[in-house]
Amino acid sequence: MRYLIRGGRVLCPDGSLEELDLRIDGDRIVEMGAHLPLTDSQVIDARDRIVLPGLVDPHVHLREPGQTAKETIETGTKAAAAGGFAHVCCMPNTSPVIDTKEIVEAIIEKADSYGYAKVHPIAAITHGLRGETLTDFAALIAAGAVGFTDDGKGVQRADVMRQALLCAKELAVPIVVHAEDETLSRDGHLHDGEVAKELSIKGIPSEAEAVMIARDIVLSEATGGAVHFCHVSPKSAVRVIRDAIRAGIPVTAEVTPHHLLLTQEEALRVGAWGKVNPPLRAATDRAACVEGLIDGTLSMIATDHAPHTAEEKARPIEASPFGFVGLEISFPLMYTAFVHSGIMALGKLVDSMARIPAERFKLHAGILNVGGYADLTLIDPHAFRRVDPETFYSKGRATPFAGRELTGWPTLTIHRGKIVFTRAAKEESIR
Numbered sequence: 224m225r226y227l228i229r230g231g232r233v234l235c236p237d238g239s240l241e242e243l244d245l246r247i248d249g250d251r252i253v254e255m256g257a258h259l260p261l262t263d264s265q266v267i268d269a270r271d272r273i274v275l276p277g278l279v280d281p282h283v284h285l286r287e288p289g290q291t292a293k294e295t296i297e298t299g300t301k302a303a304a305a306g307g308f309a310h311v312c313c314m315p316n317t318s319p320v321i322d323t324k325e326i327v328e329a330i331i332e333k334a335d336s337y338g339y340a341k342v343h344p345i346a347a348i349t350h351g352l353r354g355e356t357l358t359d360f361a362a363l364i365a366a367g368a369v370g371f372t373d374d375g376k377g378v379q380r381a382d383v384m385r386q387a388l389l390c391a392k393e394l395a396v397p398i399v400v401h402a403e404d405e406t407l408s409r410d411g412h413l414h415d416g417e418v419a420k421e422l423s424i425k426g427i428p429s430e431a432e433a434v435m436i437a438r439d440i441v442l443s444e445a446t447g448g449a450v451h452f453c454h455v456s457p458k459s460a461v462r463v464i465r466d467a468i469r470a471g472i473p474v475t476a477e478v479t480p481h482h483l484l485l486t487q488e489e490a491l492r493v494g495a496w497g498k499v500n501p502p503l504r505a506a507t508d509r510a511a512c513v514e515g516l517i518d519g520t521l522s523m524i525a526t527d528h529a530p531h532t533a534e535e536k537a538r539p540i541e542a543s544p545f546g547f548v549g550l551e552i553s554f555p556l557m558y559t560a561f562v563h564s565g566i567m568a569l570g571k572l573v574d575s576m577a578r579i580p581a582e583r584f585k586l587h588a589g590i591l592n593v594g595g596y597a598d599l600t601l602i603d604p605h606a607f608r609r610v611d612p613e614t615f616y617s618k619g620r621a622t623p624f625a626g627r628e629l630t631g632w633p634t635l636t637i638h639r640g641k642i643v644f645t646r647a648a649k650e651e652s653i654r
């Protein structure tokens with residue numbers, strides 16, 4: 224199949240927006256230029272659209288194998304396509320845990336058989352996420368793992384983390400850190416602040432996250448192993464990561480839309496739909512995350528798409544699991560808050576949602592160029608729509624952003640030369 228994407232403004236690798244047509248042949252972009260001839264291609268009308276590279280999400284939970292009532296590889300990658308994502312890195316806290324090459328291979332094969340988006344497993348650091356013995360990193364990488372994490376919990380033992388970093392250095396992959404010291408976070412449900420106090424719910428202090436980040440920066444420097452910090456949330460952590468980067472220690476970090484846009488007060492408004500780990504914190508923490516995004520300390524955006532069943536997220540806060548969905552709204556959330564508002568250039572946002580995570584995990588993705596894979600998404604920078612969880616492809620429906628009016632929604636996504644998502648005309652704009 225040949226497509227001609229005509230009349231759109233294309234985000235070029237240098238960050239400029241240019242009126243260009245793109246021709247797709249098979250799974251590749253074969254031509255980019257002004258007013259390309261139609262020849263034998265099928266036209267995709269991109270007038271009033273911005274053409275972006277397929278986005279890259281370094282942190283999603285697809286729940287397969289084992290928790291298919293929450294999500295499946297099929298529904299999770301459909302949600303990715305609807306959110307404009309061509310690549311997602313999936314976390315290993317499945318059942319069983321992603322700690323063998325067979326599971327890594329099965330996930331990749333299954334995702335490829337659907338063809339909505341590429342899935343890159345981040346395999347477990349330790350067997351069963353038990354925090355004791357290292358998995359076979361070399362075998363897991365050979366099977367397709369792009370990094371290692373015990374996400375869902377932190378690696379409590381410093382000696383185990385040190386060993387993991389030595390292996391990671393040898394094999395040139397990052398250790399992806401969910402930073403949480405359980406002696407400080409245990410039994411907590413919300414940020415340890417005013418709202419938790421008001422609701423008489425045990426809190427999770429910022430230090431539970433920041434002390435682990437500080438420890439792993441020290442271990443990264445000592446071993447030379449690269450660390451990527453997940454879903455950074457407290458001000459203290461942003462500061463130590465900034466200092467580490469300045470000192471040349473090989474660390475990178477991601478931040479989520481919810482930690483950039485929301486605070487602990489959400490628990491009063493939406494209850495368990497706003498329960499997430501790490502928790503939504505104080506206004507000063509949120510401001511520090513925004514500052515970290517803008518100065519490049521937090522160089523990547525991750526959704527931490529964490530679907531649970533409707534029943535689980537309907538429970539009271541203390542009985543509900545941590546996490547909510549994000550894939551289908553992450554780009555419009557970020558576009559509306561940072562680009563539409565004039566705070567950030569579109570090129571910088573897309574770098575943080577495509578080019579930089581692709582480079583970090585060596586995915587050969589994240590920019591539009593002739594000869595590259597035809598992974599791209601068209602966004603509508605004009606129309607506003609409300610977030611309606613009932614329209615999600617994900618099985619997860621919980622999000623504290625339900626009802627928000629956003630612009631910059633993906634309207635059409637192409638993955639490897641095939642149309643994998645088009646926004647239904649019934650989802651009309653509200654202004």
Ligand SMILES: NC(=O)N[C@@H](CC(=O)O)C(=O)O
Nearest residue numbers: 284374375499500529545546
């Ligand atoms: N973020 C969450 O609140 N939950 C994640 C685990 C995680 O990413 O730490 C999950 O698996 O549900």
Ligand SMILES: [Zn+2]
Nearest residue numbers: 374375401453
């Ligand atoms: Zn995590």
